[in-house]
Amino acid sequence: MNQYYFTEEHELFRQSFRTFLEKEVVPNIPKWEEERRTPRSIYKRFGEMGYLGLDVPEAYGGMDLDTFYAVVFTEEMIRVNSSGFNTSIGAHSGLALKHVNAEGNEAQKQKYLVPGVKGELIGCLAITEPSGGSDVAQLKTKAVKKGEYYIVNGAKTFISNGVYSDFIVAAVRTGGEGASGVSLIIIDRDMPGVSANKLKKLGWHASDTGEIHFDDVKVPVENLLGEEGRGFPYIMQHFISERLSMALIGICQAQLALDYALKYTAEREAFGRPINKFQALRHRLAQLSAETMMNRAFVYSLYKRYEDGDYIVKEAAMAKLVGTQLSDKVCYECMRMFGGYGYMEDYPMARLLRDSQLGTIGGGTSEILCEIISKMMIDAKSYKAAV
Ligand SMILES: Cc1cc2nc3c(=O)[nH]c(=O)nc-3n(C[C@H](O)[C@H](O)[C@H](O)COP(=O)(O)OP(=O)(O)OC[C@H]3O[C@@H](n4cnc5c(N)ncnc54)[C@H](O)[C@@H]3O)c2cc1C
Numbered sequence: 180m181n182q183y184y185f186t187e188e189h190e191l192f193r194q195s196f197r198t199f200l201e202k203e204v205v206p207n208i209p210k211w212e213e214e215r216r217t218p219r220s221i222y223k224r225f226g227e228m229g230y231l232g233l234d235v236p237e238a239y240g241g242m243d244l245d246t247f248y249a250v251v252f253t254e255e256m257i258r259v260n261s262s263g264f265n266t267s268i269g270a271h272s273g274l275a276l277k278h279v280n281a282e283g284n285e286a287q288k289q290k291y292l293v294p295g296v297k298g299e300l301i302g303c304l305a306i307t308e309p310s311g312g313s314d315v316a317q318l319k320t321k322a323v324k325k326g327e328y329y330i331v332n333g334a335k336t337f338i339s340n341g342v343y344s345d346f347i348v349a350a351v352r353t354g355g356e357g358a359s360g361v362s363l364i365i366i367d368r369d370m371p372g373v374s375a376n377k378l379k380k381l382g383w384h385a386s387d388t389g390e391i392h393f394d395d396v397k398v399p400v401e402n403l404l405g406e407e408g409r410g411f412p413y414i415m416q417h418f419i420s421e422r423l424s425m426a427l428i429g430i431c432q433a434q435l436a437l438d439y440a441l442k443y444t445a446e447r448e449a450f451g452r453p454i455n456k457f458q459a460l461r462h463r464l465a466q467l468s469a470e471t472m473m474n475r476a477f478v479y480s481l482y483k484r485y486e487d488g489d490y491i492v493k494e495a496a497m498a499k500l501v502g503t504q505l506s507d508k509v510c511y512e513c514m515r516m517f518g519g520y521g522y523m524e525d526y527p528m529a530r531l532l533r534d535s536q537l538g539t540i541g542g543g544t545s546e547i548l549c550e551i552i553s554k555m556m557i558d559a560k561s562y563k564a565a566v
Contacts, residue, residue, distance in 0.1 A: 200258070203221070234246070256268070273421070276291075312337065320352060328400060381536060429506035478498050481494050507539065
């Protein structure tokens with residue numbers, strides 16, 4: 180299937196990126212998982228290598244590459260087996276910088292995108308609030324215009340890079356009720372009134388997930404991203420790439436679990452023979468591999484449509500819905516093939532299993548995705564790109 184989507188250049192990029200990860204990332208993952216953070220130094224290295232700006236125009240220090248480089252990037256990042264690390268990099272380049280690149284003006288791009296691509300500044304995207312994340316249109320954090328400033332008050336929670344990032348792309352309410360009152364604004368970490376605390380969580384250990392508080396924060400009006408009141412459609416349009424990415428991550432995690440299980444079941448013996456000779460396990464591996472491969476083909480086809488400019492809201496929701504559920508199922512089944520070792524931290528399945536669980540929650544829960552799909556399928560609702 181690869182030959183339909185990836186050129187020789189993509190594969191060369193894959194090889195060099197894999198070598199880089201094996202040398203500079205893989206040996207450090209246990210430490211970063213333990214420390215509950217990804218160090219700034221590795222963002223700098225990613226920046227030096229050009230990995231933080233794959234789709235950013237060259238004028239801002241990016242590489243301006245096609246979407247399938249991003250696919251290769253994600254596939255290789257997942258092989259490292261640390262969703263916390265993957266999220267630390269992804270929340271910066273795939274969420275925060277994506278908004279600055281798409282909706283930012285020239286001054287904002289010079290101030291945040293250029294150093295962001297170099298890994299000198301780290302960003303996060305803060306939408307979810309303690310009172311709710313699924314219903315984005317009801318968010319409560321207020322930004323009230325007073326002269327040359329917005330005065331921001333409120334709180335965000337579960338934010339990836341929420342503690343150690345330098346700037347926050349925050350969704351705030353600048354207007355009245357509902358979606359049309361939402362705007363995006365860039366808030367610097369060192370502005371007086373910004374504070375954060377780190378949250379303890381089941382998985383994604385190398386990522387600093389934070390709760391952020393805004394207490395009378397004076398944010399210059401020039402930090403507004405795009406137009407006032409357009410925050411909701413800006414957020415929604417980037418959900419397509421986020422959901423495609425999370426679908427791909429799910430499938431890659433499933434494949435990684437299968438790779439681990441295929442190796443382990445070939446080596447482990449029970450009743451005098453390798454356990455991969457037992458039909459119960461062979462058929463399970465065959466079934467899960469078939470489902471994973473079919474889903475990968477669907478996701479690749481969607482990336483192609485996305486690259487061609489199709490606004491694939493429903494299909495991206497479908498891909499994330501099924502891809503993340505598949506990941507949970509395959510990781511669980513493969514963990515069980517390791518017997519007791521599957522439950523041990525010294526083996527890779529424990530981390531993979533707990534990291535997988537976030538897939539069906541972040542970037543739109545499975546229930547919210549079913550809502551979107553059913554509204555489009557049953558009520559003939561349609562969505563259009565914001566910019
Ligand atoms: C580790 C981690 C990292 C995250 N990173 C970020 C980040 O970087 N930035 C950010 O903004 N957010 C982030 N999130 C937040 C994430 O996007 C939200 O947790 C998610 O959108 C769900 O919101 P909620 O937790 O408030 O759940 P709620 O919205 O309260 O939902 C609770 C339950 O109700 C269900 N539900 C809600 N509405 C409906 C409905 N209409 N029909 C049926 N069921 C419904 C949901 O599916 C869910 O099961 C992160 C979360 C975690 C755990």
